[in-house]
Amino acid sequence: MRCVICFESVLPEVNWTNFLLVQKEVKLCTTCFEKFDVITEPGCPLCGRADSSGVCYDCERWEGSSYQGVLTKNVSVFSYNDFARELVARWKYRGDFTLIEAFAEAAQTKYKNYFQMMEADLVAIPLSKERLLERGFNQSDALITLLGVSPHRFLKRRGSEKQSKKGRSERLLGENPFILVKPTERPVVLVDDIYTTGMTVRHLALLLREAGCPEVYSFTLFR
């Protein structure tokens, strides 16, 4: 076995349990595994960031705006540390799709704990056609597939602007770049790679809620 991130060979320790039972496939070496910062206790109950006690400043601002109550809650798997930043760059922008395996186990566990009981529909963040062809895949589609579910397509993107190149205020002032294709009356979980300002998921959530969706959550890899 090789580590899916650094390609070092991983030698699983042999003990009676893994000698007798079918082994779980090891995807990561210990060095890479330890560089992940798994969020065990969300500090902010709304956006799930770890470095906050109680509702954080950003969420307070959201709840005092016209987006009040639009997004019920965000759940994230890892903190967005330097290591995560590098991985996301390699995964999404260089296009190393298989890196998704590095996130699999933690993401599946987290998803199970928070959302499995809920009977919600999973919705990916739509990409513009140009961006999809440039990257070769839609990262939130890939994540939903990783969770063993098939994504619903309730929404579409209008323009083709890159969110990550914009500052917070620019993002907040921008027009809603999405349009609703199909309304739903079941709860929805939006799945994305990163929750940064929370604007993207709220744009989508607003459209869904206006058309009768009872509750919108978001589930992201990094916060």
Next chain:
Amino acid sequence: MKAGDAMLKRFKKNPSSNFPPFQSFPEDSPYQFLSGKILTQTELPLPVEELQLLEEQSLVMKLPSLTNTRSTWQCHRCGTDKPYFFARFPHAGCRKKCTYCRNCIMMGRVMECEPLYWFSPLAVWKKHHSPCQWEGELTNAQSNAAEHIVLAIEKREELLVWAVCGAGKTEMLFPGLTYALRQGMRVCLATPRTDVVRELFPRLTSSFPEVEIQALYGDSEEKSGSAQLLMATTHQLYRYSQAFDVMIIDEIDAFPFHNDDSLKWAAKRAAKDHASQIYLTATPRKKEKRRIRQKQLPTVFIPSRFHGYPLPVPTLKLVTTLRSRLSKGTLPKSILQRIFNQQTGKRQLLIFASTIQYAENIKGILSSRLLVSSVHAEDPARADKILAFRNRELDVLVTTTILERGVTFPSVDVFVIDAGHQVFDEAALVQIAGRAGRSHKDPDGEVIFFHSGKTNAMFEAQEAIHQMNIKAKNQ
């Protein structure tokens, strides 16, 4: 695509006799900047119509990017055929499960469904009448090596230049470069380390002011890589095929080149089949040493520094509490005392630490009393910090092995903290010791290896330096 397939097979079987039927770029062609390059579809800087035009003129060929052999794949950009570097993904472009290469993913994705574009390596390069404006003079040892280099370029042969740290390797290349540029050859000076490119580039441009020279590395401003004289990190060679008449590789024993077959493959392919290959090193690895012994690799040996003074021989200092102190995030008192004593002298201090964490800890400990900074490979401010140290804005620079080679500071003492750590192999320690006493004005320097138990690497490094000094004396 099919033609490309067959061609590649022929090309691989017998590279010299079956060179594809390329045409040469006409003189003053606006596309000459593409000569010798291998690019992916997304890297193409041309609209489709222009590409088609070039294709009709046999100035570009499509090659399969990944080929499937019986048991595995091979990537034709980076050459790797190790199965674990290949993965498949649902590609939105071709709507299939598409194989891609993970070895060279940091240079952009190479996919099964998209070909590579190889631009004709045939082009006319300028013949410079007198390109070299350097006014310094070579020492006897340097000019002897320089003559060998000129000869190797003339005869298109292989040559290893084994020169101690501070022998003045760059200047030795000048006569060879001059010869090549006069003949209208295309030259690549490649090295595994970005810092080495950054350091050499200004020296080359000032010595060859009329020649178009470019420096190419991961985050370089210059991206085109179209110059007649190209300086590049070895990774950039993935993007060339049969492009250079002379391939010079500086620091061939450095990480990551020395243990990466894919980079070696790329360096070979980037040079023409009859190109002259010149390797420079101060610390050849076992493989090269064996080839030298077996007389398979022509070698020229320069055991003395350009200023004629001997190499500083490292002293070993045993500090038994070293490792326990380091793990607590502190330094033993005796070492601290040494550092503060050293600082009362005129020289700056370069400290090598085994890991990034220790480098930062040591910086933290010293920062209350000294102007100190620390650098490591992923440090975004690395180049600035090195410059600040060179400009004497810092007293002490704490570094990982990233600065073991290629960088010159005029007057430093060098301390290695925990020299017994595995990152410090013989080559690394010889290189590190070679940072001291580089300048004519201050040809000496103190080199201390602090350790908590002698290793073979320390002993061998000390011995190698000692041997060099004896050879230099007897010369």
